[in-house]
Amino acid sequence: MNGADALIETLIDNEVTACFANPGTSEMQFVSALDRQPKMRPVLCLFEGVATGAADGYGRIAGKPACTLLHLGPGYGNGLANLHNARRAFTPIVNVIGDHATYHRQYDAPLASDIAAIAGANSVWVKSAESPDDVGALAAEAVGASYGPPGGSASLILPADCAWSPASARGPKAVRRPKATVAGDTVDAAARMIRAAVKPVILLGTTACGEAALAAAGRIAATGVRVITDGFIARLPRGAGRFAPDRMQYFAEAALADLAGVDLMVMVESRPPVAFFAYPDRPSLLVPEGCETFALAAREEDGVAALAALAHALGAPAAPHVQALSLPGAAPTGALTPASAGLSIARHLPEGAIVSDDSVTSGGGAASATRTGRPHDWLGLTGGAIGQGIPVAVGAAVAAAGRKVVSLNGDGAAMYTAQGIWTLAREQLDVTVVIFANHSYRILGIELGRTGAGNPGPAASSLLSLSEPAINWVSYAKGLGVPGVRCETAEAFDTAFARSMAEPGPKLIEAVVP
């Protein structure tokens, strides 16, 4: 057994069974060790941003970490943006970052860089093995650290000699730190404050949006208390039979209008809400003036149990407030728009589907129309770094065989990590990629004015436009081995989307929208 074997065996012992990889020379021992441990599923990604986003999607669905295999500092850098998103999703991930042999580091070879510094900003844990006998123990530590609470990516730097040299033993079982229990007094205080408030709201953070949390929140909502979630949720169970909380509005003024009159905000694994960006003369903090905030549970605490206790303290009914199935009636007709596409998506999205959303301005139609659709999970863009939609879909599909995955993407966002389309073909994953082709960074056209920059002239316009040339997504996807279809009418999209829901395997739909 060498260090690479010790690593993989320890990961397997700790139920880490998927590896999203883009290896290089320094990772060859890890790659070779995969042949000796068939329980680890290797998935090749042609760019590290796909690998890290896939690990994020996998972790959101599986509730346990996948590992990534990355090539030194530049490899981690290529995967950094989607690890930023994973940090904001609190997704457990174990990054294995190959490095030069320990004795080779001193020479500052071309690929050398300060990996720990690069990885630090988005990792909950960073350590490097210094000997092959470290590797097993560190792997277990990394798995434990990735679970948090509240969870995140743990980065294990693996020098090449620590991988290729003999190792004495695999590592132990990972130690998982439990979430701290919220004191009964805190729950009682929240209940008292809610009873005393004129217009209380409960704000659910991304880690307090699972099935159990929504069930408890839905019971509280049945007493008349409004429940909202943070703006971007890692995994939100939605659709018929579930409680549907509202969502924090994206723009500051809309958020504050929505919260007008609120005098109490009870936060569950969240923090006082803030604007996604600052704008001149607009507030950053989205808490109405005079509104008290109260932390029922921090992110390290068990907000779900606290919500259930709060429901009890408020004398909430046993059954949560849930919504009935309500699907759009007839197929939409005429012009294809984000709204009409959303109706088609709601009509045909099957029960148990997973939606990976990176559609920025174009996804609102689908989000709205599917709210009362068949039960599904919605994976949001937690960190705001576009280029998540296809990679997260890759990982979700690996984690959830048998469930249909739909990846909704703005065209600008999709271009970041569209290499993931190849992995869909390689693994024959059951993913339908929708590209909303409006040929622009539409959100930036909106934001330009909001930041006080006025109307774009020719130079600015050129930087917001994806036309000249327009991307031919069908040709692009064909190049990567996935069949595609371009839709320019609502009817065509409805037919194409229905067909892709009925047939297994990867598909791409280019939805030409205004």
Next chain:
Amino acid sequence: MNGADALIETLIDNEVTACFANPGTSEMQFVSALDRQPKMRPVLCLFEGVATGAADGYGRIAGKPACTLLHLGPGYGNGLANLHNARRAFTPIVNVIGDHATYHRQYDAPLASDIAAIAGANSVWVKSAESPDDVGALAAEAVGASYGPPGGSASLILPADCAWSPASARGPKAVRRPKATVAGDTVDAAARMIRAAVKPVILLGTTACGEAALAAAGRIAATGVRVITDGFIARLPRGAGRFAPDRMQYFAEAALADLAGVDLMVMVESRPPVAFFAYPDRPSLLVPEGCETFALAAREEDGVAALAALAHALGAPAAPHVQALSLPGAAPTGALTPASAGLSIARHLPEGAIVSDDSVTSGGGAASATRTGRPHDWLGLTGGAIGQGIPVAVGAAVAAAGRKVVSLNGDGAAMYTAQGIWTLAREQLDVTVVIFANHSYRILGIELGRTGAGNPGPAASSLLSLSEPAINWVSYAKGLGVPGVRCETAEAFDTAFARSMAEPGPKLIEAVVP
């Protein structure tokens, strides 16, 4: 004038006139200010790795920095790998990294992260503006820092409010620190040691490979002293009429065999050579046993003048040792291989061409065949982070209108940053992209065995293979607006490459090679 104007005006005053951009909301004021300053050329890239690689290519050719426009920490992260390569090339670059407004940072909004930490590892200078009045002065400081010596990327963090608020003044002229002069005693010592040595070599670092350095080195070579360069050179003038130094071999044992008997290594803006990777039981340091090393010039020093002085001290002839034009005769026929493709490239590469090389195992044929070709510049993969070939070509073409640019790429490498193909179409750049499609990470198949990992089994093989599905590069490029052709024979490649050299504008050639 706001902070964004102060920034752009200061950049223009300091001859920074190209901006490779992938902006987001926090950069909208910079984007808007571009409309007020037409001397800055904005070039949209659909991924930050293209923008940073383009800035590297631009800097290598123009000899001055371009700026990049990047969106917070994740945007920088997406561009990190090519900035790693630029660090190893010592290319001057000014990164403008948008950030949240200063007062917004405290709220830890979704896109917030520790930008300085992420950027630090690959920057020669990182500072953040804290007020709009900082911006001009910091911009000048960044330009100055980017020149070094020896040069690198300077990262200026620009909070949104520092961009949108009124600024009092643009910044000053950048202060450029000159290279330190090498003492005459040092030159004399080198000359004495060379005369006394049995088998001396001179090793040129990447910053000591310009026209003047090669002319001086060629004079020394005419005295019988062997001159070699580091393995990967940022910009190497090559071809007829120039001195052609040898190159450090890639593999350690080959390098040491090549250097057998060498008893003196005089380093010019370089360091003792090291292996690209460590391997079990193979040396890291590529200096033969018993060989003395002597630093004629450090990277911060003027190695070119020192080389000229050394030539004089050695009594070298005034004219350098140069090579005559020698082109392959007939067009190659039969199977298309890296070697036959190289012959075609040498046959048709026009004078003044620029080659951006990210072709890993497949480019050797072209490198060898063009050595005595028409004069051209060769831009190497300095940092070993693949995904440089297309982006660097974008930047080189922007810097050098009127010169043909050829981008040589392994298929695995090209997939990293192939979004650059779109920018070729958008800007109608005169670039021919050659993809050597061997459908594998060929280098890794070689490296796997060298790291002692044995022969790949099914799992390992799947991670080294780019087949299943094979990428259709012609379809892929068509999707991004660039016409392509697939070549499967030497004749077809010769015809296609000749045609693409004769016609202006972007082209892609998929060269199917074993």
